[in-house]
Amino acid sequence: MQKQDIDRILAELDALSCKTQKEVEEARVRFLGKKGSITALFDEFRTVDKDLKKEFGRPLNELKQTAQTKIESLKESIGGEGAAEVPGIDMSMPGDTMELGSRHPVSIVRQEIVDIFRKFGYDVAEGPEVEDDYHVFEALNFPPNHPARDMQDTFFVSSGHPNPLLLRTHTSSVQVRTMEKMGLPIRVICPGRVFRNEAISARAHCIFHQVEGLYIDENVTFADLRQAILLFAREMFGPETQIRMRPSYFPFTEPSAEVDVSCNICHGKGCNICKGTGWLEILGCGMVDPNVLEASGIDSKKYSGFAFGMGLERIAMLKWRVNDLRHYFENDMRFLEEFATSVKEF
Numbered sequence: 071m072q073k074q075d076i077d078r079i080l081a082e083l084d085a086l087s088c089k090t091q092k093e094v095e096e097a098r099v100r101f102l103g104k105k106g107s108i109t110a111l112f113d114e115f116r117t118v119d120k121d122l123k124k125e126f127g128r129p130l131n132e133l134k135q136t137a138q139t140k141i142e143s144l145k146e147s148i149g150g151e152g153a154a155e156v157p158g159i160d161m162s163m164p165g166d167t168m169e170l171g172s173r174h175p176v177s178i179v180r181q182e183i184v185d186i187f188r189k190f191g192y193d194v195a196e197g198p199e200v201e202d203d204y205h206v207f208e209a210l211n212f213p214p215n216h217p218a219r220d221m222q223d224t225f226f227v228s229s230g231h232p233n234p235l236l237l238r239t240h241t242s243s244v245q246v247r248t249m250e251k252m253g254l255p256i257r258v259i260c261p262g263r264v265f266r267n268e269a270i271s272a273r274a275h276c277i278f279h280q281v282e283g284l285y286i287d288e289n290v291t292f293a294d295l296r297q298a299i300l301l302f303a304r305e306m307f308g309p310e311t312q313i314r315m316r317p318s319y320f321p322f323t324e325p326s327a328e329v330d331v332s333c334n335i336c337h338g339k340g341c342n343i344c345k346g347t348g349w350l351e352i353l354g355c356g357m358v359d360p361n362v363l364e365a366s367g368i369d370s371k372k373y374s375g376f377a378f379g380m381g382l383e384r385i386a387m388l389k390w391r392v393n394d395l396r397h398y399f400e401n402d403m404r405f406l407e408e409f410a411t412s413v414k415e416f
């Protein structure tokens with residue numbers, strides 16, 4: 071046994087580098103295995119005489135220690151079994167980032183409207199999408215076979231009995247349910263999805279969203295309605311916004327009106343969005359018909375109220391100048407990503 075044997079193996083260990091776990095294992099066998107070079111030195115050591123034992127005992131043990139430490143550290147630095155063996159995979163590359171989604175324009179507008187009416191003291195109520203005829207029509211002063219039912223092309227779920235199930239055509243049904251169970255005064259908005267059997271086009275869809283509102287108390291007048299709508303329009307479309315009301319007809323309100331806001335794009339001068347009129351139609355409203363109050367057990371001599379309803383897709387179209395309603399339902403990422411910057415909070 072000679073000192074050079076130990077030095078040679080130390081130098082080999084020092085120069086040792088491995089690329090795979092397989093190579094590390096081979097190196098371990100070469101140095102420390104049954105027939106390994108270090109094991110061979112230990113075998114030889116057993117046969118040398120006492121003086122040499124004293125001289126070589128310690129360096130030999132240190133050599134074994136160095137070899138074990140080196141093999142361990144190579145094993146760890148190469149990582150998981152086989153990972154680095156796969157060609158073309160660079161483990162040092164940065165990982166994929168997570169794409170953050172954005173809110174849908176309809177839900178952004180819905181939240182804005184809810185926030186505005188919350189500030190005015192309105193609660194939010196929701197109700198079923200599959201409704202009965204009573205809550206969608208009858209309680210809202212649409213008598214059976216009344217032609218006004220044709221104004222709303224209804225999808226029926228069941229038929230053949232006096233109160234068939236149907237997909238609600240407006241969220242006024244939630245207002246009826248609110249009148250039935252909430253104490254007076256009532257100040258509520260009802261956002262939700264509604265369904266009408268319409269041919270799908272750039273301006274119409276068979277599924278859309280509404281926010282309807284209802285305010286019932288003593289001495290509620292048309293002036294209160296006008297003021298509520300004006301304040302809402304200014305919060306929604308800017309402080310300069312003007313409104314105008316045109317007479318209209320709904321079975322559940324009398325008098326009824328359609329509301330236009332001044333076009334916030336051309337400021338009344340006339341452009342292709344407002345079709346040269348300077349005005350954009352945004353909602354329908356009116357004073358709740360006494361028949362509707364009475365149908366839900368409210369004394370129409372003591373109480374009066376107003377109601378309004380608007381389509382969210384239409385408001386979003388005006389806000390972002392979307393020219394085709396179908397964009398809202400097609401889930402085209404190029405369209406949806408446009409709204410990522412509009413999200414104030416998730």
Ligand code: PHE
Pocket residue numbers: 239240241242282283320323354355356377378379380
């Ligand atoms: N429910 C009506 C619609 O869907 C809108 C409306 C609500 C009109 C309340 C007047 C009052 O068309």
